[in-house]
Amino acid sequence: MKKLLALLLTGCMMAATLVGCGAKTEAVADADAEVAVEETAEVASDLAYVQEKGVLVVGITDFAPMDYKDEAGEWIGFDADMAKGFAEKLGVEVEFVEIDWDNKILELDGKTVDCIWNGMTLTDEVKAAMDCSNAYCNNAQVVIVPAEKAADYQTVESLEGLAFAVEAGSAGEAEVTALGLNCTPVKAQSDALMEVAAGTSDAAVIDSLMAAAMVGEGTGYADLTYTVGLNSEEYGVGFRKGSDLVAELNAYFVESYAAGTMQTCAETYGVVAALVEQK
Amino acid sequence: MELILEQMPIVLPALNAGFIQTLKLFLVTLVGALPLGLVIAFGAMSRFKPLSLLTKLVIWIVRGTPLMIQLLIIYYFPGLVLDNPIWGSGEKGRFLAASVAFVFNYACYFAEIYRGGIQSVPIGQEEAGLVLGMTKTQIFFRVKLLQMIKRIVPPVSNEIITLVKDTSLSRIIALQEVIWAGQAFMKGTQGISGAIWPLFFTAVYYLIFSGVLTVLLGKLEQKLEYFR
Numbered sequence: 388m389k390k391l392l393a394l395l396l397t398g399c400m401m402a403a404t405l406v407g408c409g410a411k412t413e414a415v416a417d418a419d420a421e422v423a424v425e426e427t428a429e430v431a432s433d434l435a436y437v438q439e440k441g442v443l444v445v446g447i448t449d450f451a452p453m454d455y456k457d458e459a460g461e462w463i464g465f466d467a468d469m470a471k472g473f474a475e476k477l478g479v480e481v482e483f484v485e486i487d488w489d490n491k492i493l494e495l496d497g498k499t500v501d502c503i504w505n506g507m508t509l510t511d512e513v514k515a516a517m518d519c520s521n522a523y524c525n526n527a528q529v530v531i532v533p534a535e536k537a538a539d540y541q542t543v544e545s546l547e548g549l550a551f552a553v554e555a556g557s558a559g560e561a562e563v564t565a566l567g568l569n570c571t572p573v574k575a576q577s578d579a580l581m582e583v584a585a586g587t588s589d590a591a592v593i594d595s596l597m598a599a600a601m602v603g604e605g606t607g608y609a610d611l612t613y614t615v616g617l618n619s620e621e622y623g624v625g626f627r628k629g630s631d632l633v634a635e636l637n638a639y640f641v642e643s644y645a646a647g648t649m650q651t652c653a654e655t656y657g658v659v660a661a662l663v664e665q666k
Numbered sequence: 667m668e669l670i671l672e673q674m675p676i677v678l679p680a681l682n683a684g685f686i687q688t689l690k691l692f693l694v695t696l697v698g699a700l701p702l703g704l705v706i707a708f709g710a711m712s713r714f715k716p717l718s719l720l721t722k723l724v725i726w727i728v729r730g731t732p733l734m735i736q737l738l739i740i741y742y743f744p745g746l747v748l749d750n751p752i753w754g755s756g757e758k759g760r761f762l763a764a765s766v767a768f769v770f771n772y773a774c775y776f777a778e779i780y781r782g783g784i785q786s787v788p789i790g791q792e793e794a795g796l797v798l799g800m801t802k803t804q805i806f807f808r809v810k811l812l813q814m815i816k817r818i819v820p821p822v823s824n825e826i827i828t829l830v831k832d833t834s835l836s837r838i839i840a841l842q843e844v845i846w847a848g849q850a851f852m853k854g855t856q857g858i859s860g861a862i863w864p865l866f867f868t869a870v871y872y873l874i875f876s877g878v879l880t881v882l883l884g885k886l887e888q889k890l891e892y893f894r
Contacts, residue, residue, distance in 0.1 A: 444755045449855040456856060484755045487840045493738070497745030499755040577852040581862055600854060607860025 433630035434477070437501055442480040445470045446500030448488050451600050452656040453506035465524075465656040466504050469649070473639050488575070489556075492516045495627055502632065503625040506596065508558045510620075518628050520636045522621030523649075524661045528559045529598050529613040531583055531591040537612045540590070546615065549589040552582035559592035562617040577601075584608055592617060596661065621663065640665040670863055676856050677864045684847030685871050691764055691833045691843065696826065698769035703776025710781055728774040733767065734835050740767045741839040757842065764836040772829060779821045783814035816890040823883040830876050844868045 437443050445467075447454040453466040462483040474481035486494045491507075494500045495517060508526065509519055532540050532549075540546060546568060553560040555572035559579075563570045571588060573579050579591035580601065593601075595616065602611040626632050643649040644665035653659045709721035728736070741763040745751030753759035787810045795805040837846045848865040851858050 449850055449853055451854050451859070455854070482756070485840055485842065487838060490738075490742075490838070490840070493742045493746065494755075497742040498749070498751040499742070499745055499753070499759070575853065577849075577854070577860070580860060581852065584860075584862070601859045607854075607858065607862075 433501070433627060433632045434635060437632065438477060438479055440479075442482050443470070443474045443477060443502070444482045444484055444500045446486045446491060446494050446503045447483050447505040448485060450505055450597070452596070452658060454483065454504075465653060465658050466506060468652050468655070469523075469643075470502075470504050472643065472648070472652075473636060476639055477635065491625070495625065498627075501626070502636075506594070506622050507625055508594070508620050509623040510558055510561070512556070513623075513625060516628075517625035518630055518633045519626070520624040520633055521640060521665065522623050522663050523640060523665065524596075524622040524658060525619055525663060526622055526661060527595040527616040527619045528562050528592050529595045530615045530617065531580060531593060531598060531602060531611055531613050532589070533583065534603075534610050534612040537614055540614050543615055543617070546590070552579040552588035552591045554579055554593070557592075558618070558620050559594075563592055566617075580608055580611065583611060596658065637665075669861075673851075673858055673861055673864075676858060677851060677861070677867070680847045680850070680856065681844055681864060681868060681871065684842055684844035684868075687761070687841060688830075688833045688843040688871075689875075691761065691768060691836060691841070692830060694765045695768040695772055695829060695833075698765070699772035699776055702769060702773035704780055706773055706777035707780035707784065710777060711784070725774045725777060728771055729778075733771050733832060734838050736771060737764060737767045737835060737839050760836075760839050760841045763839060764841050768829075768833070768836075772825065775825055776822065779818050779825065780814070782821075783818035784810060786817055787813050819883065819887050819890060823880075823887075826879060826883065827876050830879065831872060844871055 447462070447466070449455055450464075452464055454462060454464045455467075457463045467483065470483075471481050484494075484500055486500060491503050495503060503517065506524070506526070507513060509522060513519065530540065530546065540549070543566065546566070549568065551563050551568055551570035552573050553563050553570050554576045555574065557576065559576075560570065560572055571582070573582060576591075576593040576597055579588070579593060582588035583591045595613070598613045600606070602608040602613060624636055626636075640649065643652075649665065650659065650662065653662045706721060706725065710718055710725065712718045712721070741753060741760065744753065753763045791809055792805055795809055800808070833843060834845045836843055840846070845865070845868050848868040851861040851864040854860065
């Protein structure tokens with residue numbers, strides 16, 4: 388009998404807690420309602436939302452030459468400079484926020500950032516989760532091997548039997564898996580490089596733009612090099628689903644390409660060869 | 667080795683800045699969680715059944731789920747589900763969200779330690795106090811509290827040392843603490859890319875800091891020794 392009573396009480400408490408939670412959510416929602424009334428257009432227009440708060444929050448990682456810090460601690464790079472120009476056109480301030488790349492969709496949907504503008508490869512996953520701008524840069528996935536073995540691995544066929552390290556969820560992983568090669572997913576492209584440097588993997592697959600900046604003479608990985616290019620891919624900017632900022636940005640790209648400012652910017656950061664014509 | 671010495675002047679300030687974030691989160695958590703834990707402990711020991719059951723349910727949820735998930739929920743939930751990103755996107759908002767998660771999480775662990783400490787004081791002392799005409803409040807503050815504090819120092823020290831290292835979990839919501847700062851040099855930042863040693867070097871910061879804490883907490887334990 389006592390046990391039954393205890394069970395009953397527990398049940399009551401659970402129900403009470405659940406009701407309590409529900410009520411709380413409603414209270415918050417009510418508080419929001421006031422704000423939401425004047426922002427009903429927000430759902431329809433991301434542009435209005437950004438212009439109202441007066442700042443475009445750009446989600447980035449530290450990724451030269453697209454987004455990185457100069458000596459003064461200011462964010463520069465091809466993407467950063469283009470984002471500044473875009474914000475200026477919208478008449479808002481720009482704010483760069485470093486995010487965890489794994490959580491980019493959470494950040495975007497949770498409205499802690501307004502766009503992802505960081506040399507993002509337009510994969511099927513990305514396109515399914517975000518509305519993306521037109522492609523503005525070409526990129527390829529390249530194979531990284533120790534420099535002294537580079538001569539042996541100049542063709543796709545020669546890669547068989549190597550143990551690869553790739554970034555989990557990256558375009559590189561998709562490429563390697565498609566070729567049926569043996570691979571270990573790691574957390575980041577830089578981790579994949581470390582695997583090769585440490586000898587725990589034979590080779591890695593990373594972005595060619597990143598490879599150009601990070602391996603070879605004068606970098607932290609002087610005894611690594613890149614050989615075969617596996618596929619070509621494109622970079623784009625990601626926005627929330629249904630955002631009208633996509634059209635705004637595409638128009639801005641066309642405008643600045645026609646005016647030549649996009650090319651000048653690309654020259655500054657050495658990505659001119661990868662630039663995609665905007666029309 | 668030469669390369670490391672060359673990179674040192676750039677890496678150290680970045681790691682220091684990261685470690686200041688780590689320290690801030692550590693201090694805020696302690697200042698918030700130590701008192702909040704006592705409140706929760708009282709809730710769990712309350713003779714008003716619904717309150718104690720509710721408190722125990724909360725403790726179960728908080729202790730029963732990974733801190734990493736709690737961080738993700740607290741930071742992203744308001745924007746994702748309530749459509750109202752209350753924390754904001756900058757460093758400040760991330761720090762605030764992390765603080766809330768850490769304070770609440772650690773308060774629940776402290777609450778259980780406090781409860782153990784309070785309940786370890788023999789019931790005879792309470793009975794003696796009641797016979798002498800003291801109120802329950804008087805008995806708690808004048809008889810039990812100090813004895814409890816003495817007894818809980820070792821387990822609380824243990825939690826505090828764990829907290830030093832747990833702060834690194836906050837990188838999941840992109841709070842730029844010392845490990846984030848160390849990893850940044852692997853991806854490339856401030857002209858250094860592919861440097862692996864800064865990440866491992868962050869361990870030195872944790873070691874020194876937890877060493878200092880161990881000494882301080884040991885001293886505190888000695889101070890309370892007379893109370894035996």
